Amino acid sequence: MSGHHISTDKTLLGVAGGLLVLTVLTVVVHYLHLPDPWSIIVAMGIATFKAMLVALFFMNLYWDKRFNLMLFGTSIVFLALLVGLTLLDTLFRVDVLPSF
Amino acid sequence: MSTEETNLKKIQVQRYEPESDPDQHYLNEETGIWAWLTTVDHKKIGLMYLASVTFFFFVGGIMALLVRTELWTPAKTFIEANTYNQIFTLHGAIMVFLFLVPSVPAALGNFFLPLQLGAKDVAFPRLNLLSYYLYVAGALIAIVSIVNGGIDTGWTFYTPYSSTTGGAVTTMVFGVFVIGFSSILTGVNFITTIHKMRAPGLSWDKLSLFSWSLYATSIIQILATPVLAITLALVGLERLLGIGIFDPALGGDPVLFQHFFWFYSHPAVYIMIVPGFGIVSEVITTFSKKHIFGYWAIALSSLAIAFIGFLVWGHHMFVSGQASLASMVFSFLTFLVGIPTGIKMFNWTATLYKGSIKLASPLLYIFGFFFLFLVGGLTGIVLGSIALNVHLHDTYYVVAHFHFVMVGGMVMAFLAGVHYWWPKMTGRLYNETLAKIACGIIFVGFNVTFLPQFVMGSLGMPRRYFNYIEQFQVYHQISTIGSYILGIGFVMIFYYLVKSIYTGEKASPNPWGSRALEWQVNSLPPLHNFHHTPVIINGPYDYHKPMDEFQLGLAESGNGHGTEVDVSSTEEKPQAE
Amino acid sequence: MANHSTSSHSRYLQHHFVDAEQQFDAAKMGMWVFLVTEILFFGGLFAAYIVYRLWYPELFVMASEELNTLWGGVNTVVLIGSSLTVAMAIKSAQLNQKRNIAINLGITLALAAIFMVIKYFEWTHKFHLGIFPGEFYAYEGIDHPKANVFFSLYYLMTGLHGLHVIIGIGLMIWLLVRSVKGHFDSEYYTPVEITGLYWHLVDIIWIFLFPLFYLID
């Protein structure tokens, strides 16, 4: 079966090494206690980057048919729609209270 | 023997003529009950689905008649309120999860998708059989829940009612969870099949519109159904462990349930109706002998509906207490989904222009679909408008609206499909006169049943009511009479279709003169559909070309997989061997 | 059916495919489509998490104190390691190193088991404190009326993830048995490849669960 991408040990170990470093980094940043919005942004940024590394190199999306990458992207887009449109409600509710 | 040179791959093509009444076909190559139960043949699985959904359609239909009969008078006519509540819940749950969702994709789609793609089977035949058994298992679990206490939540399972009421709700949501996986696996299978199993030459622009509609449907199935599954799992866990995501008594938010539920259940409406659109395209072209008008408009509008359909769920929740901002956005997006649907209606009408129209029974059902779906769709516009929705929400107006879409639209299209493909599935012709009469009965019965429901709904009659005020009785009684007429129509169809299997005239391979691929194989089709891999030269709607150009070619050497075979631009030299 | 294929006739080629390449592509794509459904399956819980976190940010800060960052971190490393070995197993198959397939799958299996053992201790420690899911929640240490909701989410999300790890362990055992029997080589390794995809997705989900539960401040 020619045409399938075969990853080298160097790539695989390099990616795994990167993932370990990022894991340590995210824990370190946690203990730095960054001011409010930034800690979650950094933590999610690192997690997203790690997930991309896994998807692109371990799951071979970097070399794979573009359609599979598109499928992966689609699932993220629809998840974002689920969350985003739900938040349109949950974040914008007006609380009413009885006055007596 | 001839050779077709293409710039991509060399394929030798030989033509052959389909046989009627062949000695060997998919029903006699493997026989016996065990062969049926373990078959991986998509056609047999399709037939098993067809039998199952028909069974559940009649079960759900009996529930509907019980509901309508009970509503003959206010308060108790012949059953108690609690029983009534269980029956309408079962009517909804059975019709949605056991009939509407699997009906066209899993029954007709299974049978005809590989045939329309020129494939020997779906991509994962064993997974296909697993889907069927998950469906059966889910149905059995649902039946257990009925016997074991029943459920009275309505098919929507709204929390906190569903997390606190008695009965076997946990069992029922587990059954629906399992059926959901059946639906997901069918979706996975079909998407892969359409991408990977198309015969050489079958480019995307030659794909039948039925296949396009199944493609759009499968996308919805795989994206929406998992969210339903997790949501129902949460309802089950709320009952078992008191997981407080939805029940305010445990710290949860009941409106969140509605968001998650409708994230599936609104797109699910399109799971039900979009495959019906595919059937309309097939039947209209065949019986007007005309190339489809606006092929891409129809194909892409299915995808557009699938996509926009995910953005509109909040229109079920305008009065639920969701934020006004969300209501505004959802209402706006709801109107957008009307556009691609309208585009389809207009293109189908335009297809008939200068056609050669034969009013055979499948086309009659499609015309029934046309009127009923149009009414259903336009009342959807009414309901999409927030101000009107506030008045009409959860009244009989909504009940009538979705029955016009689901029964008037989807069931009519399903019946059109069954009548259209019956000769290919069974090798027999049914009684055409009876078919036309039944179609008329159903059309009349349907309107008598549901038009009064629009009226009483806008007058303020709420849905899911056991008791009602006197003022509405006349509408309820007309509606009940209509439902019996409707019931007679369905029984009649069942009668003449089953009868045709035993005494019907043998059908020729292509009784309607269709150009689509499934009609170019034997009736009944062989076990593996095509004795040889077919090469696709013409599109399925090329009615301007003579019939004999549509005979299947076979790839004699070189299988053509993985190549774009540009056969249409090469000179054809069909030749008998 | 004599002439439906002229290219490679693998032992495992099913009748309805014309060649092994089509079969491999179809299997891989089918798996990707399935992973899409998995993402949305977890997605419902992630959506619930986000809604509740934005409603009660202070609750999440307080409750996350009860979770052990060290063990969460160790588990992250363990899963990353197992992802690496799965990728190595696929590479070994592609290079026809049959023995290395089994070795790498074995290590993956061991790492997966370690992950579950750590999870087991994390959960039982919480049960010991009275932190149970749902209405059985009986811990006094967090001063917030919705503390049970946080832990319901915690148990649901790590529980569903753990369930996927257990299913993965089952699949790995199956692959290991087959690889020891010599079923996989550079001509045919589809099951290893697609199970690998599944396993990496399980890893990705954990990569998000870790900061969402253990690293809140």
Next chain:
Amino acid sequence: MDALNDLLLPPAKSTLAHQTDTLFWFVHLSGLVLTIGLIGVLIYFVIKYRRESEDEVTPLITHNNKLEVTWSVIPLIMVLIVFGWGYQVFMEQRVAPDDAYEVNVTGQKWIWQFTYENGARTNGELHVPAGRPVKLIMNSSDVIHSFYVPDYRIKQDVLPGRYTEVWFNAPEPGESIVFCTEYCGTSHSDMTAKVIVHEEGEFENWLADNAGGGGMPEDLAPAEWGEQLAQEWACSTCHSADGSDMTGPTWQGLFGHEVQLSDGSTVTADENYIRESILEPGAKVVDGYPNVMNTYQGQLNDEQINAIIEYIKTLK
């Protein structure tokens, strides 16, 4: 037009109902025009192009971009009008005027309860002044209900654990029916109420007469008042007085008799037992009946409970 209105819509009894009705007719009539047009074209084609011989060849007409754009853009404009219009009417319905008169509403299986600023309480009857905006602050004590007044074209779900709001202004005195439109179980369809609109002065009198709420009317004996309360608080939705079987056990012949409980034990139905069953319905559940009753703790006062017990005593 009015006759047509009466055919499809309930009488418009609030200041904003006409806005909804105008939009209702606009959308329906445009829809009707489109339906007649499209079905007309369809029928015309079917007659004109009916098949006369099986050998007919049809022309190849694949698409027409101008047509596609036309029949996309015109409907788009139409639906955007409907959207904008609907949104505008909705926002007017949504935002209560600042001077609105507030009444609190509690939905509970299967009864609507109303509380007024001076402590007056009613069940199943909402009394409001005419010609003045009235704002309802609503809450449920069990599952989701929905407060729907067809005559006013308003509807709003009533949620447990959260308050929701709806408002209306009924200019004329009169009565309108209230439905529950969110399915809530056995007697969902009996969960109705009446809005009673009084002239302004008359309403003030009514309110003053009922201040504090819950005293026994002077002209009634305790058992008679109990019967009235049993109606008002919807006890009789589940408990019959004539021996027939409903959601809960009948009250006929209850008092002083042995009752078989679901845990196997028996208890004599005396005053204490009945009081406990009203305040803590789950404590002793009668065998064969579901544990679905809500507590009336904090809703019925002692005097009222005693009256109901007196009433039960009379049902021999």
